[in-house]
Amino acid sequence: MAISGTWFELAAGDYRAVVSDVGAGLVGLRRGERVITPAWDAAALPPMSSGAVLLPWPNRLRGGHYSFAGTEQQLPLSEPKQHNASHGLVRWERFAIEQASAAELVASLDLVPQSGYPFELAIEIRYALSAETGLAVTTVVHNTGESAAPFGLGFHPYFDLGGHDLDHAQIDIPVGEMFQTDEHQIPTGRVPVAGTPYQLSPRRALGTLRLDHGFTALSGSRATIEVAGAVTELWWSEQFGYLQVFTPPLERFKTTAIAIEPMTCAANAFNSGDGLIELAAGSTWTAAWGVSAR
Numbered sequence: 001m002a003i004s005g006t007w008f009e010l011a012a013g014d015y016r017a018v019v020s021d022v023g024a025g026l027v028g029l030r031r032g033e034r035v036i037t038p039a040w041d042a043a044a045l046p047p048m049s050s051g052a053v054l055l056p057w058p059n060r061l062r063g064g065h066y067s068f069a070g071t072e073q074q075l076p077l078s079e080p081k082q083h084n085a086s087h088g089l090v091r092w093e094r095f096a097i098e099q100a101s102a103a104e105l106v107a108s109l110d111l112v113p114q115s116g117y118p119f120e121l122a123i124e125i126r127y128a129l130s131a132e133t134g135l136a137v138t139t140v141v142h143n144t145g146e147s148a149a150p151f152g153l154g155f156h157p158y159f160d161l162g163g164h165d166l167d168h169a170q171i172d173i174p175v176g177e178m179f180q181t182d183e184h185q186i187p188t189g190r191v192p193v194a195g196t197p198y199q200l201s202p203r204r205a206l207g208t209l210r211l212d213h214g215f216t217a218l219s220g221s222r223a224t225i226e227v228a229g230a231v232t233e234l235w236w237s238e239q240f241g242y243l244q245v246f247t248p249p250l251e252r253f254k255t256t257a258i259a260i261e262p263m264t265c266a267a268n269a270f271n272s273g274d275g276l277i278e279l280a281a282g283s284t285w286t287a288a289w290g291v292s293a294r
Helices: none
Strands: 007-012 017-018 026-031 034-037 053-055 061-062 065-066 071-074 085-087 096-100 104-111 119-132 134-143 147-151 152-156 157-161 170-172 177-181 188-194 212-216 222-227 228-236 242-246 256-264 276-281 284-293
Touching: 007 104, 007 119, 017 119, 026 134, 034 284, 061 212, 085 104, 188 212, 228 256
Parallel strands: none
Antiparallel strands: 007 017, 017 026, 026 034, 034 157, 053 152, 061 085, 065 071, 096 104, 104 119, 119 134, 134 284, 147 276, 152 256, 157 256, 170 222, 177 188, 177 212, 212 242, 222 228, 228 284, 242 256
16 A cells, blocks of 8 residues: 555546545546646655645644633644644545545545544545536535534645746636735734735736735635646635635645645634634534536
8 A cells, every 4th residue: 555545546538536545635636638636656645735635624723722612722733843733633544435436436534532622523525526527525524522513624736737837827716805924824814905916816827926825705616727728727615715825836846836725714713713613513514616627
């Protein structure tokens, strides 16, 4: 078995996808010869959270510390240089593969109570390919515990630019506000993007702008990237009210790409409450996102 888990291949029409049982992450997505999301070597760990499922929180949590229902909690610091707990708890968990067919895979995980997160969630992630519409990813979260549980969800897809320079990418990402952050990349406030370099819609060239920023006040549910006539479209359901947009440095990611990460909450939501979901005991929650290419 490869270091990054057992990989499962899906196919529909000329779309091909690979999903790992470790973290239920998206290893790669192609349409014909075109790379939509870049894969990595099976003998390596996914670079810079590529394709990761971010749950029960996306992005960063200051000091790994929060209080919920009157109880203080402390999580391990998975980003020690920034003194943060980052990107949740399921990235390195092996999901059970409940169903695998030619074009669909269902992975499940019981997230057990643990130090810093004493809550019980049953998680199901369904990857489905369609020859007409591409990839759809549906997440179902069920609170199997006896008390309410705080959580947020995010995904970390990178969109490949086919070797073209970032400057030449045309983007349309319907964001209205950007989070200001401190030295630990924790939000300190919001500012409107209209009239600033961070206004990412209507369609514009990325140019020299480089990003690792959180956004909200979304005015739509679709984003597009176009380079050299190839268009990638990302869509998300209404539960995803936040986006992180990231342009990774080439020396660390090995290919030109843009990450557009749909999230249900802001960074540090366990402390700020900004978009935090409080799932009642016995309740179920569902959200979806997807990608197509033309």
